[in-house]
Amino acid sequence: MSEPSEHVDLVALSLLPVRCWRRVGALLHAQIPPGSILERVSRECAPDASRPAALRSRAVAALDRAAASGIVFVPWSDAAYPAALAAIADPPAGLWARGNLAALSRPAVAIVGSRAGSPYGLSVAERLAGDLAGHGIVVVSGLARGVDSAAHRGALAASGSTLAVLGSAADVIYPAEHRDLARRIEADGAVLSELVPGTPPRKPFFPLRNRVISGLCRAVLIVEAGEKSGSLITARCALEQGREVLAVPGNVLSGRNRGGHALLRDGAKIVESADDILEELSVRVPGRPDPVGLSGPEDLVLRNLPAGEPCDLDVIADRTGLPSPRLLPRLFELEMQGLVRRVGGGRFVRV
């Protein structure tokens, strides 16, 4: 009951029906206070669902339950809320996290793929995850069987950080056989969910979860996706969010790579090694030419960020004329150079 009322409002927003989330996102982006959003959206968009007061009391209960099981609520308005995720059209009003929140603010790449990965797919996922982790990239995946868990394991084996985004609450580990893996992930990375604690896994949650996986990341790498793989949803989300889509090629006879190859046909970048990914992210790879990345508009971005005035991505995009997919990586770089700091609500401020 000691939670700030804004947190309660944000949790309550996450309890609105899924059909309202884009509207909620638009109003959050417009910096409307969460309490007002809750009143407005539940009136306009979900008049038949629970009233705000009922949602608020469920939110308070959720926050209490979270505290009891070591889960932290990272609200949209918090500086710890990942800037890349804040930038998407339908960002979660908050993230429930167990682990080390510092991992949320570092450059991240998703590695996702088949739950029935072949030895080849698992081996590639594990190796690439380890190599990315070795370059300080956070590896994001969905804790599923197969490629997802191989990616988490690869990052851990390289002593890197990894984020697992669940289709259930952060305290309901699914599949149960990955409980140990989840504990190991929490040591330096985090297990994340937008669902209030106690929520069991349900089919419709997984595609929604996928937009969070891609939203956290600068790029999504597909490893072994068949024609109907759920990881193709993550790839589609990435495209909508303006993130890079990458795919590892493989055997054309097994059918295991049909989805990934279709992405390559449609313009996804082909990945053989972590260097290929780092190049896409404009991270300097020793022995390769400097990426023709986003260093050009440096002055442009800084010039349009007045010191001390937090601006959200749309404002910076308007002022610089740069689309947000190009802007975000540059802002990350400036942040890592200590020239820009992220503040709540997906906003950036010049230091």
Add this chain to the structure above:
Amino acid sequence: MSEPSEHVDLVALSLLPVRCWRRVGALLHAQIPPGSILERVSRECAPDASRPAALRSRAVAALDRAAASGIVFVPWSDAAYPAALAAIADPPAGLWARGNLAALSRPAVAIVGSRAGSPYGLSVAERLAGDLAGHGIVVVSGLARGVDSAAHRGALAASGSTLAVLGSAADVIYPAEHRDLARRIEADGAVLSELVPGTPPRKPFFPLRNRVISGLCRAVLIVEAGEKSGSLITARCALEQGREVLAVPGNVLSGRNRGGHALLRDGAKIVESADDILEELSVRVPGRPDPVGLSGPEDLVLRNLPAGEPCDLDVIADRTGLPSPRLLPRLFELEMQGLVRRVGGGRFVRV
């Protein structure tokens, strides 16, 4: 000694040093008589090499030797000379062929790759070759160990025609272990070389041979090419000649596909099945939408080809404004529809 003198001149042209071949090609394209080309080019470009008279007598000997071993000389000026090959900048002045010349005038696709193909590479090459052959496409390759011979075998297994282009003369089968394969190829397809009978395989002949492989084809498919595979030379020739470059993806851990994946990164089309190739060639594939191919300019091409007036590709390209890579497949289609006929010297005439 009963050979037409033009044939002798064309064989003599093929005996000029390699550095003269582009010049020879340009003059052939300009419809200069081969005898004049021989005099002119040997004076301008190879004054230190053998004189025309000496080249002519070697040519006569080559034609005699060919006749004795069942090899036919298909001169540039002959209607049987493949139109696609006639269109390249440095076409052979003639092809030495053993087998069925009819296979030279049908739409062809090259399948080339590693001499040390993995079971996966061999299996893919064999399967795709068989599927293409089943659609009436002639499969062209280099009779090498590994992927090349798998492609020939796949076409033969599907009762299709296949062309083997050698880096030695058509009567010097290399590697020797493929003599039986060569005999089987000749039954319905052909073994081809631009080198006079009796020429042994030599290293510099192979990259030159590769331009003939790609030149015969509308598309070149790379199966398992490492970073330094000779098949990448064939791919580069194909690009220079305006032909499609296609590649089959594979394992990223073995290093066997690095060359093919690099081509995909540079814009080659990804191929999983023969349907992908047929689509590229604008061949109708049952169950897939009609390709947005070259059926548009039908009237344009026919309108610019006056009946009874043979035109070469450059002239048709000038008149229609269509680049030759787009023009050639359309001319093949019109030929198959009986609306256009090929005559000597890479020229086309409306029927």
